Amino acid sequence: MAEEEDEAGFDEDLDDGAGGADGNHGKRKRLFSKELRCMMYGFGDDQNPYTESVDILEDLVIEFVTEMTHKAMSIGRQGRVQVEDIVFLIRKDPRKFARVKDLLTMNEELKRARKAFDEANYGS
Amino acid sequence: MADPARIKTESNSENSLAARESPKTEDTEEVPVTSDADTESKDSSSQSLKREHKQDSVAGDDEDEGTSDQPASKKLKVEPEKKKEKRQKVDEDEIQKMQVLVSSFSEEQLNRYEMYRRSAFPKAAIKRLIQSITGSSVSQNVVIAMSGISKVFAGEIVEEALDVCEKWGDTPPLQPKHMREAVRRLKSREQIPNTKHKNILFH
Numbered sequence: 165m166a167e168e169e170d171e172a173g174f175d176e177d178l179d180d181g182a183g184g185a186d187g188n189h190g191k192r193k194r195l196f197s198k199e200l201r202c203m204m205y206g207f208g209d210d211q212n213p214y215t216e217s218v219d220i221l222e223d224l225v226i227e228f229v230t231e232m233t234h235k236a237m238s239i240g241r242q243g244r245v246q247v248e249d250i251v252f253l254i255r256k257d258p259r260k261f262a263r264v265k266d267l268l269t270m271n272e273e274l275k276r277a278r279k280a281f282d283e284a285n286y287g288s
Numbered sequence: 289m290a291d292p293a294r295i296k297t298e299s300n301s302e303n304s305l306a307a308r309e310s311p312k313t314e315d316t317e318e319v320p321v322t323s324d325a326d327t328e329s330k331d332s333s334s335q336s337l338k339r340e341h342k343q344d345s346v347a348g349d350d351e352d353e354g355t356s357d358q359p360a361s362k363k364l365k366v367e368p369e370k371k372k373e374k375r376q377k378v379d380e381d382e383i384q385k386m387q388v389l390v391s392s393f394s395e396e397q398l399n400r401y402e403m404y405r406r407s408a409f410p411k412a413a414i415k416r417l418i419q420s421i422t423g424s425s426v427s428q429n430v431v432i433a434m435s436g437i438s439k440v441f442a443g444e445i446v447e448e449a450l451d452v453c454e455k456w457g458d459t460p461p462l463q464p465k466h467m468r469e470a471v472r473r474l475k476s477r478e479q480i481p482n483t484k485h486k487n488i489l490f491h
Contacts, residue, residue, distance in 0.1 A: 206404030207446040210461035
């Protein structure tokens with residue numbers, strides 16, 4: 165825990181994701197304040213959510229990303245994070261699994277469409 | 289082999305391109321965020337959202353003819369043809385139902401729906417966060433996947449917190465106590481990953 169306190173001091177540019185949601189993140193800048201506010205409104209909260217709630221949610225999201233990253237690093241190819249690892253970790257949660265599949269499929273389609281579009285432009 | 293009919297419509301606007309490529313489910317507006325941002329400045333937001341929905345149903349029809357020419361269809365041909373047709377029909381029904389629903393939204397509901405679809409975590413920040421943990425670079429797909437499930441995760445917490453808020457007889461905006469109770473409930477359902485506590489078997 166002492167390491168966290170030291171790093172939080174001069175850590176303003178680096179985003180150190182270590183630490184739990186109940187830890188005091190002190191001087192670390194808020195990464196997702198604006199986006200989380202819009203997101204909370206979209207999910208059903210008030211148009212102006214409380215700042216404390218947004219902070220709690222940001223800490224939770226950062227902890228989630230950190231946990232997933234650590235887990236993904238420990239399976240598959242060690243020390244690296246790959247898409248297959250994330251999909252494997254998510255397999256039991258139907259919502260997240262479906263969402264990841266959709267996003268990756270859509271990304272592939274968009275890349276293909278953009279490529280075809282560029283080639284058509286280049287040809288003509 | 290590019291289909292000239294498709295190319296012509298694609299050159300009209302980025303918006304139609306983005307709309308065409310989101311056929312299967314309606315939650316797939318997040319990836320073409322940049323193209324959405326272009327149209328945002330031109331149209332009023334609610335109208336552009338409605339137009340995207342209309343073009344989704346149009347894209348649904350064209351997709352039937354287009355996929356047979358595209359090389360990507362090799363992946364889809366593994367499924368039996370009947371299953372694919374049924375799936376597309378179900379998707380088209382769903383798209384139509386969504387259209388009817390969205391067209392009957394009030395102004396406030398439209399605002400909220402737009403925020404729901406368009407809000408996303410910044411890819412740069414997520415990428416920086418992951419790379420600071422792994423120490424090595426990660427591919428773009430990883431960032432896309434991670435920001436996508438993070439949004440779903442945030443949604444689960446907010447929805448649970450709204451349930452708690454209603455149950456306790458409070459009103460939105462959500463307070464930290466609602467959020468913490470929501471986290472406690474999700475933890476008991478194991479929907480929040482926690483590797484800090486190891487279960488020691490046969491203590």
